[in-house]
Amino acid sequence: MRDVLVVGTGLSGLVAGLRCQEAGLSVTVVAKGVGSTHLAPGTIDVLGYDPELVEDPIEALPAFIQRNPQHPYAAIGATTMRDALAWFMQRFVGYRYAGGDGNLMLPTAIGAAKPSALVPETMAAGDLRNGGRIVFVGLRQLKDFWPAFAAQNTSAVKLPSEAGVTARAIQIEAQTGGEADVNGLAFARLFDDARFRRAVITQVSAQLEDDEVVAFPAVLGVQRPHEVWSELQDAFERPVFEVPSLPPSVPGMRLYDVLRTQFERAGGRTILGAEAVGAETDGSRVTAVQVSSAARVKPHPAKQFILASGGFGSGAVTMDSSWQVKEEIFGLHVAGVPAEAEERFGPHYFDEHPMGRAGIRVDESLRPLDAEGNRSYANVAVVGASLGGAAAWKEKSGDGISLSSGYRAAGVVIEESK
Amino acid sequence: MASVQTEVLVIGGGATGVGVAWDAATRGFQTILVERKDLAEGTTGRFHGLLHSGGRYAVKDRLAAEECIHENFILRRVAADTIEDTGGYFVSTPWDDDAFGDEFLRGCRDCGIPVEEITVAAALEEEPRLNPAISRVFTVPDAAIDSWKLVWACARATKEHGGRMLTYHRVLDIIKDADTVRGAKVRNELTGEEFDIHADFTINATGAWAGVIADMAGCPGVEVLAGKGIMIAMNHRLVNTVINRCTMPADGDILVPIRTVSVIGTTDIRIKAPDEPEVTRDEVDRMLDDGEKLVPGFRQARALRVWAGVRPLFKDAKAADSGDTRDVSRSHALLDHHQRDGMARFLTITGGKLTTFRMMAEETVDKMCEQLHDKRDCRTAIDPLPASKDGNFYSLGERLVKREETMHHDQLICECELIQRRKLEDVMAQRNSTILDDIRRSLRLGMGPCQGGFCMYRATGILHNVEQIDNNAANKSLHDFLQERWKGVQPILYGDQLRQARLDDWIFQGLLDVEHLPHNDLAEHDGQPHDDLAEHDGPSA
Numbered sequence: 001m002r003d004v005l006v007v008g009t010g011l012s013g014l015v016a017g018l019r020c021q022e023a024g025l026s027v028t029v030v031a032k033g034v035g036s037t038h039l040a041p042g043t044i045d046v047l048g049y050d051p052e053l054v055e056d057p058i059e060a061l062p063a064f065i066q067r068n069p070q071h072p073y074a075a076i077g078a079t080t081m082r083d084a085l086a087w088f089m090q091r092f093v094g095y096r097y098a099g100g101d102g103n104l105m106l107p108t109a110i111g112a113a114k115p116s117a118l119v120p121e122t123m124a125a126g127d128l129r130n131g132g133r134i135v136f137v138g139l140r141q142l143k144d145f146w147p148a149f150a151a152q153n154t155s156a157v158k159l160p161s162e163a164g165v166t167a168r169a170i171q172i173e174a175q176t177g178g179e180a181d182v183n184g185l186a187f188a189r190l191f192d193d194a195r196f197r198r199a200v201i202t203q204v205s206a207q208l209e210d211d212e213v214v215a216f217p218a219v220l221g222v223q224r225p226h227e228v229w230s231e232l233q234d235a236f237e238r239p240v241f242e243v244p245s246l247p248p249s250v251p252g253m254r255l256y257d258v259l260r261t262q263f264e265r266a267g268g269r270t271i272l273g274a275e276a277v278g279a280e281t282d283g284s285r286v287t288a289v290q291v292s293s294a295a296r297v298k299p300h301p302a303k304q305f306i307l308a309s310g311g312f313g314s315g316a317v318t319m320d321s322s323w324q325v326k327e328e329i330f331g332l333h334v335a336g337v338p339a340e341a342e343e344r345f346g347p348h349y350f351d352e353h354p355m356g357r358a359g360i361r362v363d364e365s366l367r368p369l370d371a372e373g374n375r376s377y378a379n380v381a382v383v384g385a386s387l388g389g390a391a392a393w394k395e396k397s398g399d400g401i402s403l404s405s406g407y408r409a410a411g412v413v414i415e416e417s418k
Numbered sequence: 419m420a421s422v423q424t425e426v427l428v429i430g431g432g433a434t435g436v437g438v439a440w441d442a443a444t445r446g447f448q449t450i451l452v453e454r455k456d457l458a459e460g461t462t463g464r465f466h467g468l469l470h471s472g473g474r475y476a477v478k479d480r481l482a483a484e485e486c487i488h489e490n491f492i493l494r495r496v497a498a499d500t501i502e503d504t505g506g507y508f509v510s511t512p513w514d515d516d517a518f519g520d521e522f523l524r525g526c527r528d529c530g531i532p533v534e535e536i537t538v539a540a541a542l543e544e545e546p547r548l549n550p551a552i553s554r555v556f557t558v559p560d561a562a563i564d565s566w567k568l569v570w571a572c573a574r575a576t577k578e579h580g581g582r583m584l585t586y587h588r589v590l591d592i593i594k595d596a597d598t599v600r601g602a603k604v605r606n607e608l609t610g611e612e613f614d615i616h617a618d619f620t621i622n623a624t625g626a627w628a629g630v631i632a633d634m635a636g637c638p639g640v641e642v643l644a645g646k647g648i649m650i651a652m653n654h655r656l657v658n659t660v661i662n663r664c665t666m667p668a669d670g671d672i673l674v675p676i677r678t679v680s681v682i683g684t685t686d687i688r689i690k691a692p693d694e695p696e697v698t699r700d701e702v703d704r705m706l707d708d709g710e711k712l713v714p715g716f717r718q719a720r721a722l723r724v725w726a727g728v729r730p731l732f733k734d735a736k737a738a739d740s741g742d743t744r745d746v747s748r749s750h751a752l753l754d755h756h757q758r759d760g761m762a763r764f765l766t767i768t769g770g771k772l773t774t775f776r777m778m779a780e781e782t783v784d785k786m787c788e789q790l791h792d793k794r795d796c797r798t799a800i801d802p803l804p805a806s807k808d809g810n811f812y813s814l815g816e817r818l819v820k821r822e823e824t825m826h827h828d829q830l831i832c833e834c835e836l837i838q839r840r841k842l843e844d845v846m847a848q849r850n851s852t853i854l855d856d857i858r859r860s861l862r863l864g865m866g867p868c869q870g871g872f873c874m875y876r877a878t879g880i881l882h883n884v885e886q887i888d889n890n891a892a893n894k895s896l897h898d899f900l901q902e903r904w905k906g907v908q909p910i911l912y913g914d915q916l917r918q919a920r921l922d923d924w925i926f927q928g929l930l931d932v933e934h935l936p937h938n939d940l941a942e943h944d945g946q947p948h949d950d951l952a953e954h955d956g957p958s959a
Contacts, residue, residue, distance in 0.1 A: 039921070041929050049934075110875065110896075111889070112931040143829045143839070146879025152889035156936035181829045244929060246872060313920030321706055321717040321912045345911055349904035350933050393927040 002026045002269075004413055005289055005302035007276045007329060008316070010035030011399060012384030013308030014259040015088070015406030016413075020306075021268040023414045029263070030274040030291050030300060034256060036310060036385065036402075041244030042218070042251025043123065044088065044403060046081065047073075048103060048115035048396030055160065056102040057117050057400070058082055070357075070389040073397070075364050076404045084407035085118060092258060095226045098124040105129050107215070109145055109245040111153025111167075115396055120251050122220060122229040125213055125239035128154070131163025135212040136243070137204055138171040141182040144246040145217035147171065167215075172203045187219035188250040191228050201235045208236060218242035218251050225254055276309065276329045284378045289329065304379050304413045307332075307368075308406065311359055311385035327360060327386065332368045332376055335361040336388045352391050359388025365412045366405060381409035420613045424450040424582075426786070427601055427617035429589055429631055431455075432462040433569060433772050435623035436583075437779035437798075440572040442621075443579035444801065445783060445794040450581065450615055451573075452604050454588040456856045458569040461625050462772065463859060464727030466649050466683040467676035468660060469493060469501060469563040470773040473508055473533065473556075474667055476525030477518070482749050483529040485774045490559060492776065492799045499806040500567040502813065504675055506560025506660035507541060509552045511711050514665040519554045522664055526558065533558050545657050547713045560660040562676040564812065565772055566859050571803040578804065592620070592635040592764075599635050599755075599764035619763050619786050626692035626730040628768040637759040642768050644692040645729040647684035648701045650910060653720040653867050656680045656713050663712070670708025677814070678835070678866065679722060682709045686729070695726040697909045721910040722867060732769040750778045752785060763789070831880070832873035834866020842877065846884045852891055854881065854899040869903050871922040875930060893935045900926060 003025040006017040013029055014037070021027045047057035047064060054060045061078040068074060073081070089097050098104075103115035104127040113128050126134075134154060136147035147169035154167040176182045176190065190196045204214065214232070220242055221228030232240045244251055260270060274293040279286050280301075288299035309316035309329060317334055319325045323344070325334045336358040338344055345353040361369045366381040383405035385398065392398035426442045428435050431453025439451040453459070472486030494501060510516050519535070526533035534557050541555040542548055573583050586607040593600045593614060601617040622631045625642070632640035655675040663671035674681045685701055702724060709716035732751035750770030755761040767782045780796045787793050802809070817836040829839040845860050854877060857863050863877060864870030874896060882892040911919055926932045 036924075039924055045928075108930045110878075110930040110932060110935065112933075112935045114931040114934070141829075143831060143876050146875070146882065149879045149882040149889065149892060152882075153893070153936055156889060158936060178826060180825070180827050246875060246925060246929070311920070312916055313924065315917055319912045319916055321703075321721075323912065345908045347905070347908070349901050393923050396928075396931075398928060 002028045002300075002302045003417060004028070004304045004306060005030065005300050006306045006308055007031070007289060008035055008308035008310060008314075008384065009256075009260070009270065009272070010037055010308060010310060010314075010384060010402065011040070011255070012402035012406035013306070014256065014263065015084075015403055016306045016308060016383055016410045017268055018091070018259055018263040018266070019087070019407060019410035020413055021263055021266040023410070025414065025417055026267065027263070028269045028271065028300065028302070030271045030276055030289070032275040033272060036314070037252040037256040038249055039247045040249055040252045040399065042120055042249060042255050043106070043116035043244070044085070044097070044099070044118035044399045045115065045396040046085070046117035046400030049394060051394070053160065054103060054115060068389070070361070072362070072387040072390055072401050072405055075362055075366060076408045080408050080411070081400065081404045084404040087407060088403055089118065091262060095254060095258065096121045105159060107134070107150060107154040107157070107243060109150055109217070109243050111150040111157070113154075113157045113159060117400065120225070120242070120254070122225055122240075122242045123218070123244075123251070124241065126215060126241035126243065128157055128159060128165050129161050129163060131161070131165050133209070133212045134165065134167040134215050135208065136167060136169045136215045138169060139174050139182075139187060139217065139219075140171055141174065141176050141180060142184065142187055142217055142219070143181065144184060145243070150243065170204070170207045172200065175199055183248070184217065184219045184245065184250050185222065185248050185253070187217070188222040191219060191221040192223045197228065197231060201232065205236060208238075211238075213238060214240045215243050216240065218244040218249070222250055222253055279330050281377070284375070286330065286377050286380055304381070304417065306409050306413065307380060307382045307386065308384045309386060313385060317359065317386055325358065330368070330377065330380060332360050332382070333370045334358055334388070335371075352394055356391050356394075357389055359390075360386050361388050366409045381412055383409045422450065422613065422615045424448050424615060425618045426450070427452070427615050427620045428623055429602065429621065430623035430625060430627075431457040431569075431583065431585060432460050432623070432625050433458070433565060433775040434625065434767055434770065434778055435621075436569050436572040436576070437775040438621050438623050438767065438782050439576045439581055439583070441776075441779040441783045441796060441798050442786070443576040443581035444797040445787075446579070448580060449576060450584060450617070451576070452584045452587040452589060452602065452615070454586070454607065456585050456851075456853070456859060457573060457583065458566050458859060461727045461729065462565050462569060464649070464725050465565060465647075465772060466672060466674045466681040467562050467564065468672060468674045468773075469561040470771065471506055471558040471560045472529055472531045473506065473522070473526055473558040473560065474662060474672075476529055476531060477521050478666060479749070480525070480529060483525065483531065485749065485777060487529060487531045487559075489774050489777050490561070493563070493773070494561070495809065496776075496798065496800075496802045497563075497568055497571065497806050498802070498809050498811050500564045500571060500803075501811050502562040502676070503811045504560065504562050504659050506558045506662060507545070508556040508558060508662045508664040509541070509548065509712070510554040510664045511549055512551050512553070513711055514663055516553050518666075519556065519664055522556060526556075531558055545659055545661070547656050548661065549712060549714055554664065556664065560662070562660065562674055563772065564676065567812075570860065571805055574804045589631060589634070592631065594635060594761070597760055598762045619790060621782060621786065622764070622766040623768070623782075625768055626728045628730065628766050632753075632755070632766050635755065635761060635764055637755045637761055637764070637766075640753065640766060641733045643731040643733050644689050645731050646687045646689045646695045646726050647729060648697050648705060648724060648726045649681050649683040650702065650705050650709075650724045651679040651681050651722045652709075652716075653679060653722050653914075656716070656719060661712055670705050673709070673712050677862065684727075689728070692728040695728055697724050697726050699909060702909050718913070720867070720914040721912075722869065722915060723865075723906040724910045725906055730768045750774065752778070752781055754785065756789065831876050832863050832866065834868055834873070835862045837861050837863055837873070839880065842880060843884050846881060850885075852881060852885055852887050852895050854878070854895050855902050858899075864899070864903065868918060869907055869922065870899065871918065871925055874899060875925070889936075896932060900932065
C-alpha cells in the first residue's frame, strides 16, 4: 500500500505529490489525463485584483484573508503561501521562474496587462511596469497570436507607475513546410531546432529598431526553452519575452514536465488514463479510491488521499440539468450553491455570478467539511480548483490557490505520517 | 439633410420584408429595404429551422396546412441551397392519443400533404434514439431550412435587381400628407446620420413590431400579439429526421436536425413587449422534459444554447381574448390601409410563418401592383435564388469537403463550424461590419460546442486586420460578442456545457484578461448605438 494517493495531475496535484515524495513518502498520482497545466499560461497568479489592482500579492494577503474568511487562502495562510512560492522557484533550475518583487504586469495575447506573482524567466522581460518599447513578432501560420492587435492594446495600457509603453508589430514568414495551420506546440518543436531558429533570427533581426524588447508567442521551444530563449536574446542583443496564448499551452507543458520528472525521479508513480470513479470507506477514513483504467475498476488503497481533481471545469464537480451538484469521487458536500429557486448565473458575463464561489469547503488542514461544518473524512485533503470560496478568475488567484493548497496538503500529510 | 428617392420602400429585414423586397425587385420595381438591426436579427433568425410540410396544422388549421405544403414544394425548387431534405416523422408517444393519428392521416390527405404510415420498427431503424415506446409513425415532407442563408440569398437577388438593403437603419417616422404615405425618415444607427427616403409605395413588414410602424403612419389599432417561443440547440444531431409529436400543437413537440445541431421547440407564451424576451429556468426545464419524451436521455445530452423568438400573431378584433396565442391563426394578415384607415400607398404584412414567407410577399406585392394600377407578374415561384440555380439541396458534409480541399493553404479559424480564414475575411470585407454577431449570422461563427471559446480571439484579430479598425473598436466587438454568447448559454449551464463555460472563462479571463483591456469603458455602451464606430462605414447598402 502506498502512503499517499493523489487524484489529479494539474498544478495542485503535481505540487502535493512531489512534496510528499521528496519527504520520503511513497506516492501514486492517478489522473484521467494531463491536467490544467496544458490549458493555463504557465504563470503563477496569486492575487491580481481585490477588486482593484494588487501591486504586491504577498503584502496584500494578510488583509485579504481577514476580509475573506471563507477563501481558501484563509485556511492556507500568508506564511504558507510565501513558503510555497519559494519551494516552487527552487524546483526550477535551468528553466527558471522569476518574480518576488510584487506582481509583474505582463501583456496578454490581446494586450491587456495581467498581474502575475511568478513567471517563467522567458516571460519576465515583458513586465510593463517600467515602460519601454516592444515589438510583437507574429508567425504567419499561427492563428492564435495577433501581434498588431496585442501591440495596439499594450500601447494603451495604463499602470499605476504611469510608465509609458509603445508597441508595434511585425509578421514573419517561418519555414514550417506545408500546412497552413501550425499550432503552438508544433512551433515550439520547430524552435527546438537550431536551423529553424537561425532562419527566424535572420528575419527578425533585420526589422528591429533601436531599444525595442522583442515579444514572441509562447512557443520558444518545449524541450530546451532556456537555450532557445537565451540564444534569441544573444542574437538580438536585447531582452526577449514570450506571450502565452490559446491552449495547448507550451509554457504549461514545460511546467508539467519539470514537476513530473522530479516526482518520478524521486520514486513517485504516475498513472494516466486512470479515472477515479469512487471510494471505499471505513467510518471516517477512506481506505481506497476506485480507479477505472483499461475498462476495469480497481481499488487503489493508501493511507492518505489528496483530491486534486479540479472543479466544474474538469468534471470532478458536476451539476446536472436538475441543478443537482455533486463531487464525483467521494461525494463531498459542495458549498456555495445557490438555493433551488435562486439565480445561478447573472445576466452579464463579466459580473461575479452566484455560482462563482461554489466548491468544497475545508478546515485549516484542508480536510473537507460537510454541510454542518464537520470533517467528512480524516484522511482526505482537498486542493486546487475544487476548493470553494474563491472567485479565482476575478481575483487572478487560481494558480496561487493550486500551488499553496498543494503545498499545504503535503505538509499536513507529511506531518501526520511521522 | 440628404434624401433618397425610390419606388418601393420595405420596412423590416426579416424573412417577410426581405421576401417582399426580393419579389418587388424581381418584378422590376426600384426597391429599398430598411432594417433597424441586421437582416434576420429578429424572429427569422430565432426559430427552430423547420420547413413545414403542413402536417402540424393538418387537423387544426387547414388553410395554414395547405399554404405550407404549397410553399414547401416551391421553396424546395427556388431555395434548394438553403434546405436540407431531412424528411419528417409524426410520432405518437405514450403521452399522445393513438387515435389522433387517424385524424392526422385524413387531414394530411385532404390538404394534399404526402403522408404515409410506417412501422415503429422501420422508424427506429432510421432513428435509433427515438423513444421505443412510440406507437405510430407517419412520414411527411418536412425539412430543415437555414433561415439566415435564405435571407442572404433573397438579399443578394434583390441587389442583383438593383435593390438596396440598408441594415442598421431605424425608421424614426413615416413621411405622409393628409391621406398618403410618402416614405420614411430614417437614421443610420452606426453613423447617426438621418435622412428621408421618399417612396411611391411603403410596405410595413416589421412582424411583431408592425403596430409601432402603423401608428407612425396614422393607422392605429394594428394589434400584433407577441408569442414567445423558446428553443434549445442540442449539441449533435440527436435525430436526422424532423420529429413531431402526433397530437394537437403544444409545447416542446418538435425536434429539428439542422446543420450540426438539433433544435427542440417550442413554447408559446404571450408577452407584452417583443424586445429582448427572457428565457426562464422553468421554460428550459419543461423543454427538457418534453425532449425526454421524444428521445430518452435528452437531459444527459449536451445543450449548447437557448434563445427565444417572438411570433407575430395578428389579432382579429372579433376573436375572443385568450392567453394562449396558439389559438390565434398562424396565417398571415395583409392590411390594406387605404381601405382600413384611408391612408393610401401603405400596406402592412404581418403574422404568418417562415415557410410561407414567399407567398406572403407575393400577395403583398400583388396588392401593391393593383393599387398602383401597374400589374406585373411575380417571378419568385419560378426563378431560383442565386445559389440555388443548380437545384441541389444543402448537405451536412459540404464544409468538410471544402476544408479537405484547402487544408494546405487556408487556416481553420472556427474548428466547430469549419470556417476557414479566407472565407471569414471575405465575409468581413463584404459585410463591412465590425459586429461579430453579424458575422456569426453569415457564417455560424462561434455557434458550435465551444461557443466562441477558441475562435473569438482569432476572429477579433482578423477583424482588427481586415477592417482596419483600432483596438477600441475591436475590443468592443469582442466584448459585445462575449456578452451576446453569455445570454444564450447562461440559462442552460449544466453538464458538459458548464464545463465548457469554465474553459471559456479560462481563456477570456485567465489567459487573455479581456476584462482588463485598456480603455475599458465598454460596459457603458451596452445596448447603445455603436457611436464609437462612427468613423467607419456601416454595412454596405
